[in-house]
Amino acid sequence: MIHKPHIDWFAISPSLALLAAAGTLLMIAVFVPARPRRAVAACTGFLGFAAAFAFAVLLDVKSAHGATIVHDALYRDRWAALAQVLIAGSGAVAVLISYRERMRDEHVAEYYALLAAAGAGMAFFVQASNLMTLFLGLEWFSIALYVLTAIDIDLIGSLEAGLKYLIVGAVGSATLLFGSALVYGTTGELSFDKIGAAGHGHDSMLVVGLAMIIAGLAFKSSAAPFHMWTPDAYQGAPTPVTAFMASATKIAALVVTYRVLTVGFPQDEHLWRYAIAVIACISLAWGNIGALVQRNVKRILAYSSVSHAGFMLIAVAAASPLGERALMYYLIPYSAMSLGAFAVVAARERELGVPVTLQNLAGFGWERPFLGVSMWVFMLGMLGFPLTGGFIGKFYVFAAAYDHGFWWLIVAGVIATMISAYYYLGIVRAMYFRDAVELQLAPAGGSPPRELLLGVGVLICVGVTAGSFFAVQPLIDVARSAASALPF
């Protein structure tokens, strides 16, 4: 006889809200006539993410004391809840960006259904407290993202990207699964805290398992050398999907990486600290050097997201209360900046009808002052310049590294930032310093479409990017209370 565990429905409400939205959207795909379908579907998707956001905020408020629920399968604590808030927020903005994306009418509801399903999977994933739910959540959102990447079936690039992502992602998942099996084989335990308490710290099989789990999660956070899918998938996927992947997937993967390492493997701390530090350095080097030679803006941003994974992994390597705050804080402006940057790319792409390169970005800043200034803010934020939260984020990450004695990670981060100045400012240069007339570019099809929803999305991102510079104290307080759920 199987005991039905007690289920804390409220604790899984963010996932449920998004699942409900996904289900409704599948109904809409069938029952709503083609003409209003786009608007109805987008509305439903947005409402789903908004509801998840609201539930996650409530969950954050009401989960001051962390606990495991549903037979120790999931966590109900602020660390997960804050990540869910960020994921749901990213999803809501992604819906705003998606609204005017060119896609086949017959796919439009499925698109939002998949987006909501991916969001639900991530919300579930960040709550995972054992190896089973970890893998379940990972596959859940990954499969939705594979399809989303390839959804634009009229474009060869999109299909190719989807296939690449699927194959590489499947390798990542398999690695994670194999690692989990080894860890389970060594300790006989599934849930993270019991693995941590089992005391098999230096067992070589456990260490191999740990290494494979780190690698599997690094595929998802697109940290080098596990990032090979990132540039192709980011380039080929429809830009709003890229925006969502770049922010939400990274949030989920990094938050979970941190939790798995600190809760599950405290005895191997010295090992994974250095492993993560090395991955961080490789990501910083590879991401920034890779971005230098790109001309396609989406590829530049993809490599930049690899380098940002490196920065955030510095905070993971320096696991400490300061490192936790640094990671959580960094994610807030980072998700806003990458969503916003891809949104601006999407706007330009719709205007021109071709992929956006540094070349055809010329004059954009003057033609569309609001989007131009916003892109400028995002680039400065990613570069870690003041008046954006990116600056404070980098400052915190470096402070955490120094605090732990990893001063060489500061050196790596500083050098990486120096290199990144070239391509981030290169985008600003492309937008402002050269005229479109000079290059004889004409936007396709007359004056550019005014997109209110995309504009609102970008405005929110600018608000978060700049606002997080001024409102550091409240955000750090939130991050601190989220971090209190963790053992370090």
Add this chain to the structure above:
Amino acid sequence: MNHWLSTILILLPLGGALVIAVAPLTAYWLGSLAALVSLAEVGFWIKSATNFDFGSTSLQFAQNRSWFSDLHVSYHVGQYAFSLWLVGVTVVVMAACTIYGWWAGRDRARAYFALMLFLTGAIVGVFTAQDLLLFYAFFEAMLIPLYVLIGVWGGADRLRATITFVVYTVIGSLLMLAAIIVYGLQQGTFDLTKMGPSSSTWLFLGFVVAFAIKSPLFPLHGWLPGTYREAPPEVSAVLSGIVSKAGLYGLLRIAIAKFPTVAHDWRYVLLVLASISLVYGSLLAFRAPDFRGVVMYSSLAQSGLIVLGLFAFNDLGFDGAVLQMVNHALISASLFLLAGMVERRTSTGEFALLGGMARNRPVLATVVMTTGIIALAVPLSTSFAGEFLILAGVFQQGWAWAAIGAAGMVLAAMYMLRAISGVLHQEPGPAVSESALDLRLGELAVVLPLVLCLIGLSAWPNLISQRAFGGGHARTAIVQGLGK
């Protein structure tokens, strides 16, 4: 009201920039609004100068609010006497340059004026910030408008100039960021008024490199030629007049005040580099083929001279350095603006194509002559007073330094007279047409206040040199007061 003055001086131009960015006005009215804001800024500075207690060495007009408490970072602004003077020269020069941009009718006015005002706020922030991270934030924020001002309104080769400029500056400032993080976490606070002195050579060098790039100081001046030549004249004026002073101010406020023993140990290295900057810069200025070239290399020389004063490590040197910072800000801003005005008439700055502009243009000739004469530190001028104090100060470190400084003064006379005669005298050059006008009223209104400030200071250099460090001993005020 008093404790709000520093904050007002920072926020007024930033707010003005924001208003200009969105206000539905025509280019002309945007320019007038910017001019008005920059003049109001000067007004607020005059108000703060009259309320300032020059007899005290303590921080005035201070405001302190926690920004984020776990790392003890705060919004802490305030002014010492020497920062008050630097803020003053900033607002005056920025007002002149903003109004010049208005008069010259820069295109894309909305962006232009918003950036100029933003720049004003950022520079004032650098001179008033009393929290190390806040200082860094303003220091970096200066780069944002400068990058665009050069890249958009600059000359033909502006793209390369901006890249060089940014590469140099970003390298310097990131070294500084690393130093700031380590220093701040070691001290447990980022508040400059609470941080104790440190004896770490690495941290000192991190700061010094950043400031030496900004100043600039040999051998880190590689960004200077491209940037100063390609930038619009009023932006070059701001760069060499004001932004370079941010680097020198940093040397004084942080590198010397917070690392007194290391700075003292390293003084010979800095003195050597400063001497090379002085002599090498002067020689380059003497060989420069164009008006801007002379002014720009003379700023390299002058910043070398000021660093000589700073690292003389005595009262005379410090007093002279502060006076000379103000002098040079006014001189080089006027000269760059004048170079711009000459270029506007002849579309070139090359001496080979210029000459004879004094004929029928008495106002231009008088203003260029007056500024040039003050720039070459003729006795009775304020720059003579500044340079004399510096030489007297550095003489106490060894007579050879003073000899090099004196050689610099001679060289200054050579290159400045060559520039004056290359523009004004000799036969009219091929680029100088008969119809090239004398200075217009608008141009005069921009330069004349700067020149009048210089003449006023020439009459009363003590206004600054005796009031830069609370009237007492400068060295004590810096090492014990600022260094804690």
